[in-house]
Amino acid sequence: MKSEITMPVLSDTMQTGRLTRWNKAVGEAVKQGEAIAEVETDKAILDVEAFASGYLAGPLAAVDTDIPVRQAIGYIVDTREAAQNNPSSPPSATAKNSGEVAEPAATAPVPPAPASETRPDRAVTAPPAKASSAESSAEHMDSAPPAPTVSRSAAATDNAQTSPYARALARDLELDIQSIKPGPDGIIHAAQVLAAALAPKDADLHMGPPYSIERPKMLRAAVARNMSATLDTPTFHISSRFAMTPLHAAAKQAGIGLTLALSRACALTVAEDPWFNHTWTQAGLAKRSRVDIGVAVDTGEGLITPVLRNAAGRPLNELAEDWRILLGKVKNGRIAPEDYRGASFYLSNLGVFPEIVRFNAIVPVGAAAILAIAAAGPDGLTDFTLSCDHRVIFGADAARFLQRLGSRLENIFWLN
Structure with a gap:
């Protein structure tokens, strides 16, 4: 028997939690009520307790990633053999039907973050585009500021699934669907599109100094939401x-x-x-x-x-x-x-x-x-x-x- 460990809902305003630590490794025995992981919410770091006794099995969600509430972050199985037969890290998620879904799909564990994403207080640098030649690359570097870095947890939705209605609504409202953050289930619905349309517009930073986008600490993000x-x-x-x-x-x-x-x-x-x-x-x-x-x-x-x-x-x-x-x-x-x-x-x-x-x-x-x-x-x-x-x-x-x-x-x- 294989049971999910999900990101707990620790407050009525919590939409995501940041997994900060696994206290157990795949294959280790766990007891019901034992703290097997730590999660950072908007105010504190709290324990994730095992709901049953058994053995920790993968795929395990990667540390230092923001994970929607109720999404699987790992599993508990009955035997050590079953735990060791499961992969220790989750496979890459792929969108179905060219990125469109009619109904919310089953959630999957968050894929492991690249090395540049493993520190919550560091900016996540997007890979540079390949130039057609060394000359064109040098010309680009002289004429334009560095590309802004983007935090995957905040905005990147290249692989996010989108409902057909949400995609049509974004088109009607002239919004870039790639700039819209998915909902807690990892899917962009009409609600996320409307929220993006009604949200205050960000400052245009492209004409100023080069910049990078840093993922804020969850407490600072919560303060911003509360003040708004x-x-x-x-x-x-x-x-x-x-x-x-x-x-x-x-x-x-x-x-x-x-x-x-x-x-x-x-x-x-x-x-x-x-x-x-x-x-x-x-x-x-x-x-x-x-x-x-x-x-x-x-x-x-x-x-x-x-x-x-x-x-x-x-x-x-x-x-x-x-x-x-x-x-x-x-x-x-x-x-x-x-x-x-x-x-x-x-x-x-x-x-x-x-x-x-x-x-x-x-x-x-x-x-x-x-x-x-x-x-x-x-x-x-x-x-x-x-x-x-x-x-x-x-x-x-x-x-x-x-x-x-x-x-x-x-x-x-x-x-x-």
Whole structure:
């Protein structure tokens, strides 16, 4: 019996995963629940567990490739002999019917990447075209900039299968079918064509300096998608300046970090004004029953927002332990979707950069507000800027919020 190991769906927005490591080789025994591979999602590196006991069999998907969810990346068989009789790497995929399909075809393992594609942080260089002579090749090099490099995982669809309707639609919309990224099943459908037609146009780089296209880290790509999703949020900004000295002293005395103290202050202030715990949906206003605070953390590759659950209703020592665990997960790249999704209010603190006197943050989808905290100025005051979804929060609501927050930062009796 031969059973598929598929790319797991680890979040509701995940379309592909990047296979980073195989923990087992073909022919090795695996146990049910054992971590047999590692996958990089848009936020973390997570384990792929064996669904049954047996032996790992090929073809195995290549490491450092982006693979659609639910696509086979390897197999588990009953005997070692059966595992060793299977190829250890997948065959090259070929399109059927000259690249057109009427129905979605069965997915196949991702073919191994060439040597130039095995590093996720390197550009993938397309092979140069053959010149008819050495003279014509030299003339081409003198008269034109180098050809841009293309990441296969992002755009190359030379061998992608395309439905006849999608091909006709692309022709009607005057789109190059080769520039359209396939869907999660590896096939270009009408939905992918329409998405390409409606997507913002890329900058024309051909008249500028020579360039190459690098495959972004999955976290950076996720940040870009999330920020694009906020374009329809009608946002306004309102600012106040508060002294942070009392909070600094109280946090130090309590043995906690300033970020946790600020999170607690925000959570208690949100709890006093339920509008800040609402979010706008197509069905109406969603009112949350507790305050979950998402705190922006810089990973070096992008921002991630670990969430302190029930930050207004739980003891401070519990929150401090949760925050310690969350930061450890972020540092080790092991943070899971349930650790960073679903906050009802957000906090972004750039106070560690003394040059930042004020900044505006973008309201994440699923929240009504985010608070941006800058560095203290020469007068000892710190700028607090609140970005609000105007569909949920009005100017007077935001002014009262900052008024209550400022009072809380002066009177620290609540920090316990």
